[in-house]
Amino acid sequence: MPALYDPLNALTPGSGEPHPPSYWTATAGAAPPDDGAVPAAADADVAIIGGGYTGLSCAYHLARDYGIHAMVLEANQAGWGCSGRNGGFARAAIGRHSYAKMIELWGRDTARKIFRESLAALQNVRDLVRDGGIDCNALETGHLKIAHRPGRAPALLREAELLQRDFDYPAEFLDAAELQQTHIGGTQSHGALRFPDAVAVHPLKLAHGMLALARASGATVHSASAVTACTKSGSTHVLTTPGGTVRARTVVMATNGYTPEHLHSCVRGTTLPVLSHIIVTRPMSAAEKNGSGFRTGHVLTDTRNLLYYWRRLPDDRILFGGRGLVTDTLEGRAQQRDFLLAELQAKLPALRDITVDYDWWGWVCLTADFLPHVGCAADDPSVHYALGYQGSGVSYALYAGKLLAQRIAGDGPVHAAHPVMTPLPRFPLAALRRHGQRALYYWYRWRDLSG
Numbered sequence: 001m002p003a004l005y006d007p008l009n010a011l012t013p014g015s016g017e018p019h020p021p022s023y024w025t026a027t028a029g030a031a032p033p034d035d036g037a038v039p040a041a042a043d044a045d046v047a048i049i050g051g052g053y054t055g056l057s058c059a060y061h062l063a064r065d066y067g068i069h070a071m072v073l074e075a076n077q078a079g080w081g082c083s084g085r086n087g088g089f090a091r092a093a094i095g096r097h098s099y100a101k102m103i104e105l106w107g108r109d110t111a112r113k114i115f116r117e118s119l120a121a122l123q124n125v126r127d128l129v130r131d132g133g134i135d136c137n138a139l140e141t142g143h144l145k146i147a148h149r150p151g152r153a154p155a156l157l158r159e160a161e162l163l164q165r166d167f168d169y170p171a172e173f174l175d176a177a178e179l180q181q182t183h184i185g186g187t188q189s190h191g192a193l194r195f196p197d198a199v200a201v202h203p204l205k206l207a208h209g210m211l212a213l214a215r216a217s218g219a220t221v222h223s224a225s226a227v228t229a230c231t232k233s234g235s236t237h238v239l240t241t242p243g244g245t246v247r248a249r250t251v252v253m254a255t256n257g258y259t260p261e262h263l264h265s266c267v268r269g270t271t272l273p274v275l276s277h278i279i280v281t282r283p284m285s286a287a288e289k290n291g292s293g294f295r296t297g298h299v300l301t302d303t304r305n306l307l308y309y310w311r312r313l314p315d316d317r318i319l320f321g322g323r324g325l326v327t328d329t330l331e332g333r334a335q336q337r338d339f340l341l342a343e344l345q346a347k348l349p350a351l352r353d354i355t356v357d358y359d360w361w362g363w364v365c366l367t368a369d370f371l372p373h374v375g376c377a378a379d380d381p382s383v384h385y386a387l388g389y390q391g392s393g394v395s396y397a398l399y400a401g402k403l404l405a406q407r408i409a410g411d412g413p414v415h416a417a418h419p420v421m422t423p424l425p426r427f428p429l430a431a432l433r434r435h436g437q438r439a440l441y442y443w444y445r446w447r448d449l450s451g
C-alpha cells in the first residue's frame with residue numbers, strides 16, 4: 001500500500017484542505033473568520049509559515065506587544081495541523097527527557113530552570129484563555145502518569161521524590177489501591193505519579209480562539225496559502241503561495257511535525273515527523289463507568305515508551321491515543337484504529353462492547369535531542385523557528401510563539417545557557433531517519449512488555 005503523505009517527502013501538507021473529521025471538528029462550532037488566501041502580492045514585517053499554536057501565538061504577541069505586523073501563511077486552515085487535532089492535554093512538559101535525565105544532562109540548576117519554564121508555559125495557557133476570553137472548555141485538572149506494569153511503579157515513586165526534593169514541586173505517588181479507588185480501575189493501573197497541574201482543553205476551540213486574538217490584535221491570518229518556495233532577494237524574503245507572493249524582512253518557520261523537509265535549509269534533516277492516532281468512543285453507559293472505575297477527570301499517560309494517552313471527555317466518551325505507525329497508509333489507519341480499541345479494552349475490560357465514533361491522526365515532531373528548539377538559522381538571523389515539541393506542545397508551542405515574538409522584537413530573554421535555545425541539531429544519517437525509527441519502535445515495543 002503506497003504511503004499517503006509524509007512531510008519528509010511532500011513540499012506542502014495540501015492547499016485549502018478542510019479539517020479532518022475528528023471529534024473536535026464535530027464539536028468546535030464555526031471557525032472565526034480569517035483573511036482568506038494571500039492576495040496577488042503582499043508585504044509584511046514578519047511572514048510566519050504555519051497557522052497552529054506556535055504561528056498564531058507569535059503573530060498575536062508581535063502585534064499586541066510590539067506593534068509589529070505579522071502575516072500568518074497557513075497551507076490549509078488555522079489549527080489544521082497538530083493544534084486542531086491533539087488530545088487537549090495542556091501539561092507542564094518540555095521535551096521527552098525524564099527529570100532525572102535532565103539533571104544528568106544539564107545539572108540541577110538548568111534542569112530546574114527548564115522545569116520552571118514548563119510551569120510558566122502552562123500558566124501562559126491559563127492567562128491566554130482567561131484574558132483572551134477563549135471558550136475552549138478549559139478544565140483545571142491534574143496529570144497521572146500510570147504504571148502499566150507492577151514493575152514500573154517504583155520508578156514513579158522515585159520520580160515523585162525527585163520532583164519534591166530537587167524541583168520543590170508537590171508531585172505525589174499514588175499506590176495501586178489509591179489509584180484504583182480514586183481515579184481509574186482496570187488491569188494496568190499499578191500506581192501513578194500525580195502532577196497537580198494540568199488543563200484539559202478543546203484543542204480546536206483553543207486554535208480558533210488564538211486565530212481571533214491574533215487578528216483582533218492586528219495580525220493577518222491567511223488560509224489556503226501554502227508556501228511552496230522561500231527565497232531571498234537582498235535582505236527581503238520572497239515567499240511563493242498559490243494566491244500570490246509575500247515579501248518580508250523576517251520569516252518564521254512554525255510548521256512543527258508538518259515541516260516540509262525541503263522548504264528551507266535551516267530545518268533540513270532536523271525533524272522526524274511521527275504519526276499519532278486518536279480514537280474517541282461512544283459515551284460510556286452507567287454500567288461501563290462503574291465497571292471500568294473510570295472516575296477521574298485527570299489527563300492520563302502511561303509508562304510505555306510508545307505511550308498511550310487518554311482522558312474522559314465531558315460527555316463520558318473516552319479519547320485514547322497512541323503511536324505506532326511509521327508511514328501513513330489507508331490500510332495502516334484502519335489497523336491502528338482497531339489496535340487502539342483493543343489496547344483500551346485490554347486496560348479496561350469492562351469496555352468490551354464499546355465502539356469507536358471518531359478516529360484521526362496527525363504528525364508529532366521529534367528532534368535528534370528530544371527537545372523543542374526556539375532559534376534562528378545559523379547563516380541568517382532573519383529566519384526564525386520554533387518546533388520539536390515531541391508530542392507535548394499544547395502549552396509549550398503557545399509559549400514558544402511568545403518567545404519568538406520577543407526574539408524578533410529584540411526584547412530577550414534569550415536564556416544564554418538554555419538547552420531549548422541552542423541551535424536545532426541535525427539527525428546523523430538524516431536520510432535514514434525512517435529506518436532508524438522502525439528499529440527504535442521494535443526496541444520500544446519489546447521494552448514496553450517488560451518490567
Ligand SMILES: Cc1cc2nc3c(=O)[nH]c(=O)nc-3n(C[C@H](O)[C@H](O)[C@H](O)COP(=O)(O)OP(=O)(O)OC[C@H]3O[C@@H](n4cnc5c(N)ncnc54)[C@H](O)[C@@H]3O)c2cc1C
Binds near residue numbers: 397
Ligand atoms: C494526535 C496528536 C495528539 C496530540 N496530543 C497532545 C496533547 O494532548 N498534549 C500536548 O501537549 N501535545 C499534543 N500533541 C502535540 C501538539 O498538538 C503540538 O505540539 C502543537 O499543536 C504544535 O503546534 P504548532 O503550531 O507548532 O504546529 P501545528 O499545529 O502542527 O501547525 C503547523 C502548521 O504548519 C502548516 N504548514 C506546513 N507546511 C506549510 C507550508 N509549506 N505552507 C504553509 N503552511 C504550512 C500546516 O498545515 C500546519 O497547520 C498532539 C499531536 C498529535 C498529532
